[in-house]
Amino acid sequence: MKSILKRKNISETPFRKSVLEIISDSSSAVSISYIENKLGEYNRVTLYRTIKTFLETGIIHSISIAGEDLRYAMCEDTCQQDNHIHNHLHLQCTQCNSVYCVDLPADSFINKSNHLIDSFEVHAKGVCEHCQ
């Protein structure tokens, strides 16, 4: 089977493979600095460009939490190049601070306002499975 990089039609370089592995090996969403620590030696510019490429090709999506660094997680197959909002829940654990993506069916609240909702994403705080 073709690698993710090949499937997304971008060159398969050692650096890209390392970054992809770090992100997909983690069960929770990771920050740039987490990736930097895992990489050891690396080039800052190349890392930023790699993240940008992964975002643009729909390999990863970013999770934005007020007051914290952006975090990145693998995309589902449903993810589009131009819209990375996932209909799922982003849970940040108040104990370990990890952020998990949790699948969620489109729900009742969607029609509770006067706005027409296309896609949504829930940011939640609580205690994750592992910390309970």
Next chain:
Amino acid sequence: MKSILKRKNISETPFRKSVLEIISDSSSAVSISYIENKLGEYNRVTLYRTIKTFLETGIIHSISIAGEDLRYAMCEDTCQQDNHIHNHLHLQCTQCNSVYCVDLPADSFINKSNHLIDSFEVHAKGVCEHCQ
């Protein structure tokens, strides 16, 4: 009746009053650059410090959307100094790009995962009332 600034126990200065007025006068959440435009002449450092103070005292909260500047909106009375996550929906209009805070009752999805959810916030994309 005491002003918001007095109630929150911080000095009432002309600059703070202007910034507060700009945020509370807007029906949707505003970015720093929006505030800067409205202010005309101002000091960058003072603005950042003002925003920080407002966040810390629970006067405003920030809304973080991946790939976009942070936006700020007035807090509800329920807002705490240390946790600015609101149990409400942040709707970004795909037409006008405005972000609105929409009240939302704690909902069924809260117990659909194995995590213990304390507070949540929904980021949604769609078309706002005004653009329909």
Next chain:
DNA sequence: CTTATATTTGCATCACAGTTGCAAATATAT
């Protein structure tokens, strides 16, 4: 397997957001 072309990498350098220390100015309390 070799070569030509396209893509990516690393370097130097820049742009910009946000922060800090400190002295002057302003707000609050007495």
Next chain:
DNA sequence: ATATATTTGCAACTGTGATGCAAATATAAG
């Protein structure tokens, strides 16, 4: 009206992310 506490403005700094370009590497074609 004055003393004290707080805020403001300035200059300078830090860290994140971007850009142009030449060298290195990956892919496609024979």
